[in-house]
Amino acid sequence: MDRTAPPLEVATATPGIAWPGLPGPAGTSLLGLLFQLDRTQWWPAERIEAAQRRQLAALLDHARAEVPFWRARLPGFPPPEDAAAFEAAWAALPILTRAEIQAADASEALLADRLPQGHGEYREIFTSGSTGRPIRGVRSQLWELVWSAFTLRDHLWHRRDLAGSLAVIRESGAGKAPYPDGDTQAGWGFSSAAIFATGPLFSLNVTTPPALQMEWLRRRDPDYLLSHPSILARLAAEVGAHPLPRLKQVVAISEALAEPQRKAIEAAFRVPVVDVYSTREAGYLALQCPDHAGLHVQSEGLRLEVLRDDGTPCAAGEVGRVVVTPLHNLAMPLIRYEIGDLAEAGAPCPCGRGLPVLNRVMGRRQNMLRLADGGRRWPLLSSGDIEKLVAAAPALRQYRIVQTGFDALTVMLAVARPLTDAERAAVIAWARGKFGEGFAVAVETMDELPKSAAGKVEDFICEVPEG
Structure with missing residues (x-):
């Protein structure tokens, strides 16, 4: 039990029950996932990989049966218990490219004809298009539940006080959350709302000039700040001699966080910076270790490969292209999808977690x-x-x-x-x-x-x- 972590209060959804909190069905499912994630992070790497192969086998069976794009592309696979044969067959699968997703999307060939019971409805999203080639993604309600579990794992790993306030400066719809007031919500969002009572969420449109962003932050005086590294670095130049008095932590999302940026942000705000590596279409890829440098791949949610140009896995210290397979999105299976990023593979972490390590994420391949x-x-x-x-x-x-x-x-x-x-x-x-x-x-x-x-x-x- 971590006695240094702030206390958490479970929000009740059951009439007549004030404490201890009894959440509703979604919250109960989330608690079940968090209970497992709290334990699987400490499994040895071999056990994590074996469990992952079982889920990959289920994903492959579903994709072959229900997704037109994959019917002709996926061969029969050895059973997941035969690790060597399964991994050899996996390595022989072709890499899925962004262009193929866009072409298949035109005919909806990547969408499953139906979802298994319990996976909920189809939910459409779009990637940010930072490569200049936006793609449509479709995910299930169950996948969103898994997304929420990893959001909460990040909060718990980094001992955030969910009763505090969170300020967010990121993309938003035209005219949404404009300066001077921005927007205020009662909680930190859907990921935490099903379980935990949280403080307020303040948000501001990303297009607000940095000096006005800083003025807005001083008025809101948040406990936590979340934004893109480029924006955080600009804010660091605006802080001056008086950092935000309540601020406990800064969270960097959406872009690769360079070490000079991290140092400048931490020096200006006088709090630690926590890095999050995720994409909209694939979910959480890696979260910063709470105890050491480096990012832990979220292997319970996806298989992440760092590959050399010849397709073989990178050793620790080598830089390669990032290829991902989300494990639970049966609405639009992305199998061995090259997302366009480069990352440096890492050695096992001294913290003892069996989750693989990325030393750093280096950004888009096309930006070399x-x-x-x-x-x-x-x-x-x-x-x-x-x-x-x-x-x-x-x-x-x-x-x-x-x-x-x-x-x-x-x-x-x-x-x-x-x-x-x-x-x-x-x-x-x-x-x-x-x-x-x-x-x-x-x-x-x-x-x-x-x-x-x-x-x-x-x-x-x-x-x-x-x-």
Whole structure:
């Protein structure tokens, strides 16, 4: 029992019962999942993998029987108890691409003809389209229940006081949660509402300028703050000498969290930053370990593979492409789906959890620097690189590097004032020193960098087409 965690109060849904709380059917199911997750995290890796194979076998049987796209694509599989044969057959399955999902979606070939009893209704969602190619996703009510369980696992792992207030700055519908007031809800959302009584949820539209976001945060004075790393880094520059007095923790979502960003955010707000790796179509992929560095793959909810270019699994310390298979979404099975990210595989965690580890998530594959010889290079900017860029352009507020050709870069800068000719020249010299002397470098300045449709700001974008 963790005596350092804040007390939790179960919300009752049973008339005449005030305490202890008795939740309704959805809450009871969630408690059952949380009870299991509390134990399965400590299973040895081999036992987790064996249980995962059993669920994969059920998923494959359903997809073969009920999903037109998979009927011709899935062979018969060895029984999950035959680990070596099952894993060999699994590795031989072709990778599912985003383009294939979009093509199948046009004919709804990826949708199951029917769902097993107990999986509920079909629910339609859309991905954010940060790659420029949005896709439709369909999931079941049962999958949403599993999503909620991992949301709550993250809260419990990181010992959040659910009675506190949560401020969220992220994408929202046009005109929703505008400044100056934003929006206020009585609880933290559907994931917690079925079980726990929580404090208020404050939300603000992501398009609000950073200075006004900071002013709104000071008025709300939240216990927890959740947003994209790029937004949190901008807010860190607005905090000044007086951080938010009640703030206990910052949660980073939706974008890859670079180590320089983490350090800057933690230094400014004087609280820890917790990273969450998820996608809308695949759910929670990995959560930051509550005790050590690194992210634990949520293996009870999906199989996540980090693969080399030849399709073999990466060893600890190697960077590879991320391929995922959600285990419980029988409405639209995504089997060995390459989501477009790169990640670094990690060694087993000292915490003792059997869940696999990612050392870091490095972002989208298409946002690697592309070379004329067909090679790629990850354009990571270190703290020293960023310091040099700031020295070259002291008015810098935000940056983005866009590769427009094999030998051409555009440095986009949001600046507080126009750059001098000397500063432009220094920025060009910085870019060539970082990326290579052979690059032609253009510099563009503006008040604010444009965001994607989901409000994301990426620090490097490769626009060089494939092929």
